[in-house]
Amino acid sequence: MTDTQPTDDALREQYAAAIRPTMLIGLQGAELDGRGGTQRINEWADWIATAVAAVRDKEVEALRDALGAVARVRDLHQAWDADPGSCAHCHDSYGTPLPYPCPTALALDPQEQLSARLTEYASKDIANGEPS
Known part of the structure; x- marks a missing residue:
């Protein structure tokens, strides 16, 4: 792992930072029992998946940019x-x-x-x- 790559802890914190604010708001006063609770939990799980995918997509885009830069340098040499x-x-x-x-x-x-x-x-x- 190079100095420019985030550590596992840094990645976990990046994901948590993307999720935490909305989760804290969503959990305040939430009813989690019964059918309504199940629906609410499923909505949160969907939102978490979307938030994590957005962070992952940024990471994939950065990786593609880096690989593109390497390819351009390789083409010169x-x-x-x-x-x-x-x-x-x-x-x-x-x-x-x-x-x-x-x-x-x-x-x-x-x-x-x-x-x-x-x-x-x-x-x-x-x-x-x-x-x-």
């Missing part, structure tokens, strides 16, 4: 067709393209990072005349 082996976005202070996968691509894709490390180790073995 692709292998460059015009210069094979280079990142299409990254360059050093002299304007020379950085090798692909660049540090950003590696950070976004652990599988890419593993593949890059294996390739690096294999190339070192070959350069040293050792079998890979």
Whole structure:
């Protein structure tokens, strides 16, 4: 869990804060016995479900926004067709393209990072005349 993700306690409090004010008003002087009470309890349960779903929908929207941002960054950091082996976005202070996968691509894709490390180790073995 990162620093930007709420803890379970923080999420519970967020849900409670969405529900508590209306529940407190709704419970004052409420008759909970018999058919009327059952109907009232069912109405509250429906309202709670709606309130929790609204909070959840905001969380899902935030997650979709974050995943969209990651996808846009990933789209920038692709292998460059015009210069094979280079990142299409990254360059050093002299304007020379950085090798692909660049540090950003590696950070976004652990599988890419593993593949890059294996390739690096294999190339070192070959350069040293050792079998890979």
